[in-house]
Amino acid sequence: MTLQVRPPAEVATASAGPAAVDDGTASATAHLRVFRGEAGGPTHYDAFDVPVEEGMVVLDALHWIQGNGAPDLAVRWNCKAAKCGSCSAEVNGRPRLTCKTRLSDFDLAEPITVEPMRTFPLIRDLVTDVSWNYAVNRSLEPFTPPADVPQSDWRWQQEDIERVQEFRKCIECFLCQDVCHVLRNHETERPFMGPRFLVRAAGLEMHPIDQADRRGYLKDVGGVGYCNITKCCTEVCPEHIKITDNAIIPLKERVADEFYDPIQWVWRKLRGTPDAPARKDLPVLPSAPPAGSAAATGGDSAQPPRAPEPSVPAAPKRAATRTKRTRRRSDAGDETPSEV
Amino acid sequence: MGPGHEAIGDIESHPYDVVVIGAGGAGIRAAIEAKAAGASVGLVCKSLFGKAHTVMAEGGVAAALGHVDPEDKWQTHFRDTMVGGKLLNNPRMAELHAREAPDRVRELEAWGAVFDRTRDGRILQRPFGGHSHPRLAHVGDRTGLEMIRTLQDRAVAVGIDVYMECTITRLITSAAGANGASESGSVVGAFGYWRTTGAPVVFPAKAVVLATGGIGKAYTVTSNSWEYSGDGHALAYSVGAELIDMEFVQFHPTGMVWPPGVRGLLVTEAVRGEGGILRNKDGARFMWDYLPDDRRGEYAATDAEATKWVTAQSEGRVTDARRPPELSTRDNVSRAIYTEVREGRGSPHGGVFLDISYLPAEHVRRKLPSMYDQFKELADVDITRGPMEVGPTTHYVMGGVRVDAETGASTVPGLFAAGEVAGGMHGANRLGGNSLSDLLVFGMRTGAGAAARAAAMKAQPYLDPVQVRDASRELAAPLERGGDQDPYGIQRDLQDVMQRLVGIFRVEDDLQEAIGELARIKSRWPDVGVGGGRTFNPGWNLVFELRNLLVVSEAITRSALQRTESRGAHSRIDFPDTDQAGWGGRNSVVRRRGDGSMEVTTTTLPPMPRALGVLLGKAH
Numbered sequence: 001m002t003l004q005v006r007p008p009a010e011v012a013t014a015s016a017g018p019a020a021v022d023d024g025t026a027s028a029t030a031h032l033r034v035f036r037g038e039a040g041g042p043t044h045y046d047a048f049d050v051p052v053e054e055g056m057v058v059l060d061a062l063h064w065i066q067g068n069g070a071p072d073l074a075v076r077w078n079c080k081a082a083k084c085g086s087c088s089a090e091v092n093g094r095p096r097l098t099c100k101t102r103l104s105d106f107d108l109a110e111p112i113t114v115e116p117m118r119t120f121p122l123i124r125d126l127v128t129d130v131s132w133n134y135a136v137n138r139s140l141e142p143f144t145p146p147a148d149v150p151q152s153d154w155r156w157q158q159e160d161i162e163r164v165q166e167f168r169k170c171i172e173c174f175l176c177q178d179v180c181h182v183l184r185n186h187e188t189e190r191p192f193m194g195p196r197f198l199v200r201a202a203g204l205e206m207h208p209i210d211q212a213d214r215r216g217y218l219k220d221v222g223g224v225g226y227c228n229i230t231k232c233c234t235e236v237c238p239e240h241i242k243i244t245d246n247a248i249i250p251l252k253e254r255v256a257d258e259f260y261d262p263i264q265w266v267w268r269k270l271r272g273t274p275d276a277p278a279r280k281d282l283p284v285l286p287s288a289p290p291a292g293s294a295a296a297t298g299g300d301s302a303q304p305p306r307a308p309e310p311s312v313p314a315a316p317k318r319a320a321t322r323t324k325r326t327r328r329r330s331d332a333g334d335e336t337p338s339e340v
Numbered sequence: 341m342g343p344g345h346e347a348i349g350d351i352e353s354h355p356y357d358v359v360v361i362g363a364g365g366a367g368i369r370a371a372i373e374a375k376a377a378g379a380s381v382g383l384v385c386k387s388l389f390g391k392a393h394t395v396m397a398e399g400g401v402a403a404a405l406g407h408v409d410p411e412d413k414w415q416t417h418f419r420d421t422m423v424g425g426k427l428l429n430n431p432r433m434a435e436l437h438a439r440e441a442p443d444r445v446r447e448l449e450a451w452g453a454v455f456d457r458t459r460d461g462r463i464l465q466r467p468f469g470g471h472s473h474p475r476l477a478h479v480g481d482r483t484g485l486e487m488i489r490t491l492q493d494r495a496v497a498v499g500i501d502v503y504m505e506c507t508i509t510r511l512i513t514s515a516a517g518a519n520g521a522s523e524s525g526s527v528v529g530a531f532g533y534w535r536t537t538g539a540p541v542v543f544p545a546k547a548v549v550l551a552t553g554g555i556g557k558a559y560t561v562t563s564n565s566w567e568y569s570g571d572g573h574a575l576a577y578s579v580g581a582e583l584i585d586m587e588f589v590q591f592h593p594t595g596m597v598w599p600p601g602v603r604g605l606l607v608t609e610a611v612r613g614e615g616g617i618l619r620n621k622d623g624a625r626f627m628w629d630y631l632p633d634d635r636r637g638e639y640a641a642t643d644a645e646a647t648k649w650v651t652a653q654s655e656g657r658v659t660d661a662r663r664p665p666e667l668s669t670r671d672n673v674s675r676a677i678y679t680e681v682r683e684g685r686g687s688p689h690g691g692v693f694l695d696i697s698y699l700p701a702e703h704v705r706r707k708l709p710s711m712y713d714q715f716k717e718l719a720d721v722d723i724t725r726g727p728m729e730v731g732p733t734t735h736y737v738m739g740g741v742r743v744d745a746e747t748g749a750s751t752v753p754g755l756f757a758a759g760e761v762a763g764g765m766h767g768a769n770r771l772g773g774n775s776l777s778d779l780l781v782f783g784m785r786t787g788a789g790a791a792a793r794a795a796a797m798k799a800q801p802y803l804d805p806v807q808v809r810d811a812s813r814e815l816a817a818p819l820e821r822g823g824d825q826d827p828y829g830i831q832r833d834l835q836d837v838m839q840r841l842v843g844i845f846r847v848e849d850d851l852q853e854a855i856g857e858l859a860r861i862k863s864r865w866p867d868v869g870v871g872g873g874r875t876f877n878p879g880w881n882l883v884f885e886l887r888n889l890l891v892v893s894e895a896i897t898r899s900a901l902q903r904t905e906s907r908g909a910h911s912r913i914d915f916p917d918t919d920q921a922g923w924g925g926r927n928s929v930v931r932r933r934g935d936g937s938m939e940v941t942t943t944t945l946p947p948m949p950r951a952l953g954v955l956l957g958k959a960h
Contacts, residue, residue, distance in 0.1 A: 038873075038875050039875075053599070053600045053601060054598075054599045054600060055598065055599020055600060055601055055602065055718065055719065056599070056600075056601050057601055057718070060601040066828060066878060066879065067828040067829075067832070071826060071827060071828055071870055071871075071872070071878070071879030071882075072870060072871060072872025072873070072877045072878065072879050072880070073878070074875070074876040074877065074878060075878065076387075076388070076876075077566070078387055078391045078392075078393075078395075078565040078566065078567060079391075079393070079395065079396050079565045080565065080602070080605070081396060081602075081605050081606070081714065082713070082714070082717070083395050083396050083482070083484075083485065083710070084391040084395045084396070084565070085391070086387065086388060086391050100717055100718070102717075102718075123536050123875065123876050124875045124876040125876070127536075127876045129536070130388070134389065137496060138496055142452070142493055142494075142496070142497040143451065143452030143493065143497075145450060151446060151449065151450055154449070154461075155460065155461030155462065156457060156461050157457060157461055158456065158457045158464075161454050161457065164454050165454055165479065165480075168454055168479070168485075168486060168489065169482065169485070170489075171395070171485065172390055172391075204452075207452070207454065210452075
């Protein structure tokens with residue numbers, strides 16, 4: 001590649017930068033409706049009027065609320081730079097990173113409703129128990145390089161890894177898991193690993209030198225067949241990973257080639273049954289409280305008391321929702337907040 | 341259930357050989373190593389697993405692999421690190437770091453990391469400030485994410501117990517002659533609480549590793565996340581461990597300055613590594629004027645030479661052109677930008693312009709994808725079409741827990757430290773890319789050191805119930821005492837003091853004023869109160885972070901007052917010169933006196949072995 005270098009851009013004028021400094025927009029106010037409440041207890045929405053600064057995002061507004069009267073507002077966040085994937089929530093019904101959701105994208109005359117991800121059990125306010133995802137992650141067979149090729153001989157070209165690098169951009173915000181109707185509506189009897197872990201599996205399967213075969217796992221344990229390609233996950237991905245097209249569909253094809261191709265079927269009959277999946281079933285995504293709140297060891301984190309299903313928050317109306325849903329639970333979206 | 345789950349009184353207890361506090365790069369690497377050495381390991385972190393600050397590292401991990409320039413060896417990396425650190429680095433740490441970083445990077449690849457490639461299919465390396473050769477293995481501009489995810493996957497694969505969203509508030513020490521304790525005053529465990537439930541928990545341990553990162557939240561404008569509240573620094577200090585070099589706080593030259601909500605957010609040095617040009621409002625490429633005379637010969641003399649270098653390095657070719665002046669060390673570039681703005685040549689929002697738009701848009705988007713998204717989405721700026729506005733932001737603390745280079749052992753038995761919380765490796769100024777390699781090299785060494793101590797101890801140490809009870813009461817107090825001080829208000833005031841009085845340029849009057857202000861803020865702390873109960877209460881969590889921030893802020897300020905010279909990241913207006921005779925080879929030391937007050941003294945660097953001194957040549 002030859003790099004074409006242009007003359008340096010003109011930078012001397014103020015107009016080259018972002019528009020003007022504070023032009024009076026600071027006097028605007030955003031009206032936030034924030035979901036409040038703990039697992040198992042009563043829930044409600046609190047209303048806050050937040051002064052708007054230029055470029056402000058929803059997470060800035062939540063921090064303003066914490067610093068001005070509600071220091072206990074539970075919000076999970078870390079980097080505030082869209083790199084860690086902690087601050088996931090549902091803003092006007094759409095799964096978003098609150099650190100990337102700008103107030104200027106909304107009509108400030110209308111209230112902006114902020115709620116926790118509803119696929120996962122509530123802990124408090126905007127914080128949910130996402131530990132199920134960590135349990136699913138542990139069930140995947142890790143990266144397995146070849147035993148007989150010394151690392152000093154490993155060579156691969158940039159174009160061989162660009163797809164894998166796309167998958168490895170995932171910041172584990174779990175918005176794709178949140179929006180996935182199979183998980184959200186508990187649509188299947190058997191567990192489904194969800195888009196996040198199909199992306200991770202694809203990153204391993206398509207690594208140039210990985211030797212493991214996860215196809216049996218994907219079919220029988222991970223439930224890759226449950227995805228019916230509505231692409232909601234791709235729409236909400238803040239890293240713009242083409243989850244469905246680039247990860248899930250190729251995995252479905254690999255599984256189909258191995259298990260449903262007639263020639264493969266004959267070959268399998270000749271050589272014997274393929275190896276059974278090495279690991280047991282995935283844990284079930286909780287939708288009901290477990291017995292008591294025991295601390296978990298040998299894993300990730302203590303389990304907080306889980307919310308009974310009805311207390312999973314629901315927005316009154318989800319007019320702003322742009323995500324496609326093929327099916328919805330009849331009880332979703334109808335719960336009226338107890339207090340606003 | 342993990343090994344030996346039990347309770348002390350009614351408090352949940354998880355005993356381990358080694359407990360690691362903090363699950364960023366250093367903590368996870370330490371845990372993996374301790375586990376490999378046969379120790380039982382608990383890894384405790386106050387956020388979700390995989391969210392630690394390492395995830396924000398962008399530009400790359402420095403290691404003399406020699407893939408792009410075969411001339412690069414550990415010796416050149418060592419020299420660059422020492423010169424960048426103004427010769428205040430612990431030479432043994434800098435040596436181990438330079439020697440071992442390549443193996444640690446290759447190890448990540450063996451665990452599944454997918455670095456960008458050279459044309460012959462090996463790990464690609466990019467140039468960075470202060471590095472004499474293209475040295476940083478990277479994945480676009482999201483190297484930290486690749487690193488933490490690889491380490492996280494490895495930790496899962498080897499079955500390390502992770503306790504996430506669990507904040508440690510106290511270290512437990514042995515009483516003299518107590519059962520099982522080999523030394524009085526040694527660290528025998530940690531006390532904390534589950535953020536999700538508020539329930540207290542203890543971790544009895546034969547060795548505790550601090551891997552808690554830095555202190556950025558002591559400042560208003562910082563690239564650091566909320567987690568960077570100096571927890572490990574303050575925990576170590578509280579049990580009598582020594583901190584060194586605390587005056588050296590790195591202000592990264594390029595943070596975003598607009599919009600206000602993202603002020604301080606990092607703009608990776610890789611922008612300059614890929615050819616980004618700094619200009620003031622008059623369009624002048626001002627970095628030419630700020631190159632130190634003794635280093636000027638290492639940089640391009642003209643725009644044409646700099647452009648030649650950029651073109652060559654973008655195409656992966658070695659060139660005889662010298663690197664652009666924007667790739668000076670971070671301390672120098674920060675002072676330059678600060679000075680341009682102060683003297684009225686800044687951009688509309690109080691920064692300067694950083695321009696990469698003269699390169700092809702497709703190339704910029706491929707090499708700097710996160711930066712492209714970050715400016716597009718947060719500031720409405722397309723960096724392929726116009727310049728960014730940038731200014732200095734608090735980024736890293738060179739100072740930290742004084743440790744043994746080989747094992748990471750602190751000056752208190754049973755307590756270890758690795759990564760940013762440890763001091764000594766980077767001297768007076770850290771080179772970009774040397775942090776990620778530091779995490780790996782000393783994470784591994786410290787994990788091994790902690791496991792070796794645990795193996796040498798016969799019995800699980802006895803946990804003093806009085807200390808546990810006191811820690812439990814202290815934990816509950818802010819919820820129960822109905823105090824009228826708001827933790828967020830105290831944090832704002834503390835950050836304002838540090839930002840205003842202990843920033844890039846320092847002067848005695850400001851530092852004295854800061855010490856007084858910090859004492860006043862500290863006196864408000866006992867009256868801090870929060871409502872809202874124990875379940876995931878951020879205000880409550882902040883109370884203990886504030887205590888830690890108060891300790892590190894005082895340590896930074898007192899150390900800055902003591903060092904009456906300018907060196908690396910520490911610039912005194914009243915002592916603008918480097919005083920090699922008076923301060924060369926002297927590190928500041930901070931220690932807690934018996935009465936609780938802070939003692940600040942100095943110590944001399946370990947002597948430089950002759951073989952290493954030779955590598956430094958004239959610089960030494």
